[in-house]
Every structure is written in structure tokens, then in C-alpha cells.
Amino acid sequence: MISLRKKLPPLTALTAFEAAARLGSFTRAAMELGVTQAAISRQIHVLEEDFGFPLFRRLHRKIELTDQGRALFNASAEAFNLIADTVSELRAERQDDQLAISATISFAHFWLMPRIAAFSRAHPEIKLRIITQDARNSIEAGDIDLALRYGTGTWPDGQAEFLFEDEVFPICSAEYALVKGPILTPADLIDHPLISSDTDDPTWTGWEEWLAAFSVKAPKKARGLRCSFYTEAIYAAMNGQGIALGWHHLVNDLIDQGRLVRLTEASIKTRAGYFVVMPAKRAAKESARLFIEWLRASGSLS
Structure with a gap:
């Protein structure tokens, strides 16, 4: 039986190919990977030599995927995304005792910070990181475990749960x-x-x-x-x-x-209310669940 390693093309070359195909440019792929454009060209040439057919059509000032190149890109992109998601989950498990919370400046200043010590006393094992920002940055990137927002609850970057009105x-x-x-x-x-x-x-x-x-x-x-x-x-x-x-x-x-x-x-x-928003594509941490329970109880007493 042929080993999996022998079935796969060189992973360094595959990484260069995926970046060039995704970005549509050898130059931008080189910038993303921190290498020269010549190095990207060499790695893709290695792949094309291995396969025996071109993966890109080299046009004037641009490149296009061939049919074979597009098939390889779809497979490699899906595989890389799966690996990235798994790595994120494993890192999250390792850092499960740290909970990153985003809140607006006013909510953090006047409501959250005067009460947060009560949560820490109840759950001393959970390390809290409070990120105050009025700019509504996406929570899908992975730096934030949950966001506390005021609005209607219709945000595209996560799942919103109503906390309380005002x-x-x-x-x-x-x-x-x-x-x-x-x-x-x-x-x-x-x-x-x-x-x-x-x-x-x-x-x-x-x-x-x-x-x-x-x-x-x-x-x-x-x-x-x-x-x-x-x-x-x-x-x-x-x-x-x-x-x-x-x-x-x-x-x-x-x-x-x-x-x-x-x-x-x-x-x-108010026409809107306070919500807790969690990333839709990542499983919620146990610490996030505990924090949301505490939020609901604290909000009902305010």
C-alpha cells in the first residue's frame, strides 16, 4: 500500500500554491508568506513538474487557474481550513481558563467593572480579559470569546442572546x-x-x-x-x-x-437592548456559559 506521505505533493509547494491561487498573485502570496516572488514561482514549478501539467495560465500581468489548478485549490483550501479550525479548537482547550470579553466603553466602565469582582470571586479559576472598544469589530477572528453589545441583536458575525432592556x-x-x-x-x-x-x-x-x-x-x-x-x-x-x-x-x-x-x-x-454575542463558528467555552449565567442574574438585580 502506498503511504499517505508519498501520495501528497511537497507541502511547502502546496502552501505556496494555495496562497497564490487564493490571492490571485504570486507577488501577494510572497508577501503573505514572507518569501520572495521567485521562491513562490519555484515552488509552483515544483508542483507542476510533479503533476506533469500547468496549474496556472500566465497572462499579461495576471494569473488564472487551469481546470486542474482549480480542482487542486478547492481541495487544498478545504484541507487547510479544516486544519486551521482544529488548531484553533485545540488552542482554545489549552487556554480554556481565559475568557476574553469585549464591551463598549460605557458598559464596561459603568456596569461591568463595578460588578466583575463578584464573578471572579465565584470562579477564581477563570482568567478574565476585558477588551473595551466602541468600534464593533468582528468576533469571528478568534481573539474574543463573547461580546456585550447594545442594539437590536441582528449582527452578522455571531449569535446574539438577549440579556435585558433598559x-x-x-x-x-x-x-x-x-x-x-x-x-x-x-x-x-x-x-x-x-x-x-x-x-x-x-x-x-x-x-x-x-x-x-x-x-x-x-x-x-x-x-x-x-x-x-x-x-x-x-x-x-x-x-x-x-x-x-x-x-x-x-x-x-x-x-x-x-x-x-x-x-x-x-x-x-429603549428601542433596543443589551445582548451577549458569541462566535457562530466556534463552540462556546464552559467559562463563557458560566459568565452568561452570571450576566443574566446580575442584570436582573440592576
Whole structure:
């Protein structure tokens, strides 16, 4: 019986071929593999000599796969992807005690970090890595085990599970409320500096939408501070610079501490909610399952 090793072409040459076929260029394949273009050409020539037929058609300033080359590329790409997935799973098993969690800056700052010690006390064997980023990067690459996001739950890069909804109401510092009050109704708010934050998220509630829910028109020329991030808006409110919109789950701790106060009884439910998102193409770690259970329990108490 012929051994498997003898049935296979040289793996170095096959690697060079797969990269060139996938990228459609000997030059780009050389850059990806860290070798010269001449080295890629030599390796592919080795394959073509071994097979006895060309794998590429060399055209003016480009290459094209022959029918035989396309058949080899489909098989090699599938095999390499299978190996890569298996290696990722094995590495994940080796590092199963580390859980990488992505969260927005505001959620990590105001909700997650004040509570995360409770999870670590319950599961000291799990090493946590918190990645704060407002940019919504794909979680399929393998660096992140789960992401905590606010939105509608329709993201193409993973499977989303609903955690909890939220409500929004106006907040300010206790000193501001004492000096500038009374502020009893939504209509009273437009006479004050309204602090806002920039966002590209259409589900995020701003002053115009919030006031419109109570038939109050937002002032055309807002006097309040405009911040790049929601965290900055909350700190501006705590420092007495005006009134901001508070998401219950994000500001409730600060209200309990007396660093913020809620104004009026008016509030609106958010159009979106908080979700945990896990990669669709990777099996969830046991540590991720434990963390999600903790999230649900903690969210219900907030």
C-alpha cells in the first residue's frame, strides 16, 4: 500500500500554491508568506513538474487557474481550513481558563467593572480579559470569546442572546438639581444645558427623540456640552455642567452613591437592548456559559 506521505505533493509547494491561487498573485502570496516572488514561482514549478501539467495560465500581468489548478485549490483550501479550525479548537482547550470579553466603553466602565469582582470571586479559576472598544469589530477572528453589545441583536458575525432592556431618563448632579431646580417635568428641561454624546448607532436615544416622546420640542440651539463618548457626558453631568440622559443599567450605581440624581418621573423604554454575542463558528467555552449565567442574574438585580 502506498503511504499517505508519498501520495501528497511537497507541502511547502502546496502552501505556496494555495496562497497564490487564493490571492490571485504570486507577488501577494510572497508577501503573505514572507518569501520572495521567485521562491513562490519555484515552488509552483515544483508542483507542476510533479503533476506533469500547468496549474496556472500566465497572462499579461495576471494569473488564472487551469481546470486542474482549480480542482487542486478547492481541495487544498478545504484541507487547510479544516486544519486551521482544529488548531484553533485545540488552542482554545489549552487556554480554556481565559475568557476574553469585549464591551463598549460605557458598559464596561459603568456596569461591568463595578460588578466583575463578584464573578471572579465565584470562579477564581477563570482568567478574565476585558477588551473595551466602541468600534464593533468582528468576533469571528478568534481573539474574543463573547461580546456585550447594545442594539437590536441582528449582527452578522455571531449569535446574539438577549440579556435585558433598559429605560432612559434625565440625570444631573445633586448640586445642580439643588441650585437650578425645581425640574419636575420634561418641558422644564429645555431651559437647561442638555449634555449629549456623539454616536453612529441609530438605536441610541438622544435628546430630540426623548423629548418628542413627551410632546416637547428640543431647542434648535442646544446650550449643553456635546461629548464624543457617553462616558464623558456622564462625567460632565456629575461635575454639574448640565443634564444628561441616563440609561438605568449604566447610571443606577451612581444614583445609589448620590453622585447623580434622577430628574422627573418621566422615562422611556429603549428601542433596543443589551445582548451577549458569541462566535457562530466556534463552540462556546464552559467559562463563557458560566459568565452568561452570571450576566443574566446580575442584570436582573440592576
